[in-house]
Amino acid sequence: MELNYGASRQQPRQDAAMQRFREHRFGQFVHWGLYAMPAGYWQGTEYRFAAEFLQKTANIPEPEWAELAQQFSAEAFDADAWAALAARSGVKYATFTTKHHDGFCLWPSQYTDFHSGNTPAARDFIGELVAAYQRHGIDVYLYYSVLDWHHPDWRYRLESAEDQQAFKRYLDFAMNQLVELAQRYPSVKGFWFDGTWDESVKANGRWTWEVEQRLKELIPGLIVSSRLRADDLGARHRDSNGSLMGDYESGYERRLPDPWDRSVCEQDWEACMTIPQASWGYHAGPWAKRTRKSAAELIDMIAHCTSLSGNFLLNFGPRGDGSIDPEDAALAEQIGNWLAQNGAAIYGKGVATNWSYPGWGYYTQEADSETVYAVVTKWPTARRLRLQLPAGERLLAATLLREPALQLNPQELETSLFELELGNSSEETLVFELTTAAAE
Numbered sequence: 001m002e003l004n005y006g007a008s009r010q011q012p013r014q015d016a017a018m019q020r021f022r023e024h025r026f027g028q029f030v031h032w033g034l035y036a037m038p039a040g041y042w043q044g045t046e047y048r049f050a051a052e053f054l055q056k057t058a059n060i061p062e063p064e065w066a067e068l069a070q071q072f073s074a075e076a077f078d079a080d081a082w083a084a085l086a087a088r089s090g091v092k093y094a095t096f097t098t099k100h101h102d103g104f105c106l107w108p109s110q111y112t113d114f115h116s117g118n119t120p121a122a123r124d125f126i127g128e129l130v131a132a133y134q135r136h137g138i139d140v141y142l143y144y145s146v147l148d149w150h151h152p153d154w155r156y157r158l159e160s161a162e163d164q165q166a167f168k169r170y171l172d173f174a175m176n177q178l179v180e181l182a183q184r185y186p187s188v189k190g191f192w193f194d195g196t197w198d199e200s201v202k203a204n205g206r207w208t209w210e211v212e213q214r215l216k217e218l219i220p221g222l223i224v225s226s227r228l229r230a231d232d233l234g235a236r237h238r239d240s241n242g243s244l245m246g247d248y249e250s251g252y253e254r255r256l257p258d259p260w261d262r263s264v265c266e267q268d269w270e271a272c273m274t275i276p277q278a279s280w281g282y283h284a285g286p287w288a289k290r291t292r293k294s295a296a297e298l299i300d301m302i303a304h305c306t307s308l309s310g311n312f313l314l315n316f317g318p319r320g321d322g323s324i325d326p327e328d329a330a331l332a333e334q335i336g337n338w339l340a341q342n343g344a345a346i347y348g349k350g351v352a353t354n355w356s357y358p359g360w361g362y363y364t365q366e367a368d369s370e371t372v373y374a375v376v377t378k379w380p381t382a383r384r385l386r387l388q389l390p391a392g393e394r395l396l397a398a399t400l401l402r403e404p405a406l407q408l409n410p411q412e413l414e415t416s417l418f419e420l421e422l423g424n425s426s427e428e429t430l431v432f433e434l435t436t437a438a439a440e
């Protein structure tokens with residue numbers, strides 16, 4: 001079907017900027033804003049829902065919510081401390097919320113007075129974060145919510161000429177803000193869009209196409225995820241012909257593709273994930289705290305995504321004062337320590353095309369390399385690891401990546417089926433570098 005605003009390519013981008021993105025494999029998402037102050041509570045009641053949705057969950061009148069800006073002092077905010085922790089956690093890129101659904105901007109936008117410059121903090125948080133993260137060698141991406149509960153011209157659906165006129169004013173406002181972000185922070189590597197699911201946005205596929213074009217004119221090589229895009233007929237992520245719009249699939253939110261689903265490898269993709277079950281903004285209540293994921297669970301997800309040639313974007317929700325939750329900081333350090341010893345199996349790796357999903361973990365491999373890694377995340381009860389190699393291959397050795405190095409000699413059970421005796425290795429997530437050869 002002929003489309004004016006559908007996918008602009010059929011195959012993944014092969015330029016250096018996109019290759020850099022796909023080699024990162026592990027990134028940090030940061031959701032921070034006014035919502036971090038009430039942190040899931042309102043007038044003494046804990047609301048058991050995402051903290052960044054509290055304005056809606058607790059039915060707080062917009063003017064009352066906007067008053068929070070007058071308490072936003074962020075006295076503990078330290079961009080360099082955030083960046084240093086991110087570097088220790090092993091992330092290679094970071095995506096910051098610039099404006100979430102409540103419309104509050106973390107940079108001094110000239111297009112609204114609802115921003116961090118008009119708070120007791122009076123700071124350009126995005127500017128400080130971009131500079132600090134880049135000083136620590138971490139690429140920066142910017143999250144922008146098209147959905148905006150604060151702006152008077154926002155509309156969920158377009159049911160009248162007045163709705164159309166108002167929403168046109170809103171889309172002009174949003175385009176102005178996006179151009180402002182690209183011009184203020186031209187070193188960012190990409191934009192991550194959210195809040196594009198309503199009928200009003202789906203009816204404006206051309207605007208979504210124009211945003212992508214305009215931002216890529218301003219920042220050559222810029223990466224824009226599929227979540228921004230709607231086509232001529234309102235189809236999202238994939239156009240009405242089934243082709244992926246944007247530069248990578250970003251529809252995996254708090255879910256991962258099935259570990260055996262190799263169809264996802266056809267395009268670049270990224271899954272974003274929370275530490276608690278379902279809150280992106282900091283939630284101070286027991287509802288969130290009792291659902292926190294462990295380092296082992298999150299390391300499994302990093303390897304899971306890598307094994308299907310996808311990126312994993314792990315979210316941190318800093319507290320209302322700008323400090324990092326100590327539990328989140330400890331988790332970041334644990335993940336970073338694992339990656340410091342086992343990152344060779346993650347960074348720059350992807351699907352091991354000829355190796356089937358083993359069930360006890362994941363195989364990863366660098367394109368055009370013979371070396372395959374086995375990431376063991378689910379310990380076999382008999383402590384004997386069975387590896388089914390591609391037909392015609394045999395396993396010569398399996399060498400642990402972490403110190404002290406340990407080489408296990410595989411036992412051949414039958415053609416292309418080998419077994420490793422794991423002995424009393426600790427039940428951490430182990431990675432073996434596999435040495436293989438063609439069977440005689």
Ligand SMILES: C#C[C@@H]1N[C@@H](C)[C@@H](O)[C@H]1O
Nearest residue numbers: 031050052194253272280
């Ligand atoms: C729904 C929804 C939003 N999408 C996630 C990435 C968070 O920003 C959440 O608030």
